[in-house]
Amino acid sequence: MSDLLSIGASGVRAHQAALTTTSDNIANAATPGYVRRTATLTQVGGTSVRLGAGMGVAVSGIARAADSFRSAQVRAAGSDVARTETGMVWLDRIESALGGQALDERMGDFFNAGTALAADPSATAPRAAMLEAASGVAQAFSGTVRAIDSAIADLDTAAAADAAKLGELSSGLAKINEGLGRVTDGSAGQAQLLDQRDRLLEEMSGLTDVTTTFDSAGRASVRGGGADGALLVHGSDAAKVGYARNADGAVSFVSSRAGVESILTPTGGSLAGIAEGAARLGEARASITTLATEFVNGVNDVQGRGQDLAGKGGNPMFALETGGTVKAMLSDPAAIAAASPGKGTRDNGNLSKLADLRSTAKFETRTVALQAANGSALAARKTVAQAQGSIHDSAVAARDAASGVNLDAEAIDLMRFQQAYQASSRVIQVARETLDTLLQIR
Known part of the structure; x- marks a missing residue:
């Protein structure tokens, strides 16, 4: 009778654990990163080889339905x-910077004002209109430069924040590793830590591409930027990640672990998108600076070759300021040098040189080309992002199908384990009733 009682009791304990595990699955069906768990039941062998009778059942551990391949x-x-979506953010900022000030239109207005002035070089109204157009060009150049510089500053802020976040996640993963080294294998506590580990790894992969290896206890070693990249986590040691921009404008990420620094070169995640964005912002800034320099120098050169209404040599119409902005220098309409030297106030010979500058330097065409190239890159990124989003969604669906909670299946298990629990309780009751019957025999 003692065997029957112990068998029934073991069934009650085992199926109670199975019910608890199933209930935990149901409760966490919508919990992000939760992996379905199963109570692993094993038979308890009997002491009699001849009879072959068992001694009940025991819970040998809690198994996770994790799929490491699908998680990877x-x-x-x-x-x-x-990476793609982050890169799109900065391409969009460049598009706004290049198009927000309508620079090509303002330059067109300026050159068109010069053409209008050529029809009546001594008139005040077209001269005033040309100065107004010159002010518009200067403001457009300056606004474009400031918009790009603002985007660069925002990128630096985002890069520093993401680098710090990667260091924080690495530190959190190192603590998880430490816990995995102490927890009992096959326990619910281990399953919880492994869920947390996988969530942190997924968050880290959103910042940089990660290469992971696991030891027998489930502790993760993580490298960023490829299989030979910087070691971010090893055991309970974690790297801090920093961001820097050198004097040339190039950006870099550095990981520091145990006093050793390594260059982190991300090829995925937001950090890679930031690095791409920094390069494109730098190129856009350099292109606008070159365009502004050539425009200012070209117009000033033409202005310096002519004479104003007072018969004096022309003074610079524009100035390049520190930081790359442009300033309109003339306030008197009469100061525009429309005439060739010695030709009189009604001559427009010098304005023809301005038209030649427009034709040869192609300032407007180059500005439109910059916008078009950036727009094409942004459109291509959007197409890639849609495809990558579909791939990611499919990968998540495949992982969740293998590792997630299916409420229908859990409901079936709940009823099955409940019946087994009730049957085990009935075994105990039968054992007691049988024992009572034996005790009543005279």
């Missing part, structure tokens, strides 16, 4: 999406 696919796909 989710991380890789998420890293690709984050």
Whole structure:
């Protein structure tokens, strides 16, 4: 009778644990990163080889339905999406900077005002209109430069924040590793830590591409920027990640672990998108600076070759300021040098040189080309992002199908384990009733 009682009791304990695990699955069905768990039941062998009778059942551990391959696919796909979407942010900022001031239109207005003045070089109204157009060009150049510089400053802020976040996630993963080294294998506590580990790895992959290896306890070692990249986490040691921009404007990420610094060169995640954005912003800034310099020098050169209404040599119409902005220098309409030297106030010979400058330097065409090139890159990124988003969604769906909670299946398990629990309780009751019957025999 003692065997029957112990068998029934073991069934009650085992199926109670199974019910608890199933209930935990149901409760966490919508919890992000939760992996379905199963109570692993094993038979307890009997002491009699001849009879072959068992001694009940025991819970040998809590198993996670994790799929490391599908989880790695989710991380890789998420890293690709984050890189592309982050790069799109800065391409969009460049598009706004290049198009927001209508620079090509303002330059067109300026040159058109010069053409209008050529029809009546001594008239005050077209001269005033040309100065107004010159002020518009200066403001457009300056506004474009400031918009790009603002985007660069915002990028630096975002880069520093993401680098710091990567360091924080690395530190959190190192603590998880430390906990995994102490927790009992196959316990619910281990399952919880492994869920947390996988969530942190997925977050890290959104910042940089990660290469992970796991030891027998489930502790993760993580490298960023490829299999030979910077070691971010190893055991309970974690790297801090920093961001820097050198004097030439190039950006870099550095990981520091145990006093050793390593260059982190991300090829995925938001950090890679930021690095791409920094390069494109630098190119846009350099292109606008070159365009502004050539425009200012070209117009001033033409202005310096002519004479104003007072018969004096022309003074500079524009000035390049520190920081790359442009300032309109003339306030008197009479100061525009429309005439060639010695030709009189009604001559427009010098304005023809301005028209020649417009034709040869192609300032407007180059500005439109800059906008078009950036727009094409942005459109291509959007197409890639849509495709990568679909790949990521498919990877998540495949992982969740293998590792997530299916409420229908859990409901079936709940009823099955409930019946087993009730049957085990009935075994105990039968054992007691049988024992009572034996005790009543005279």
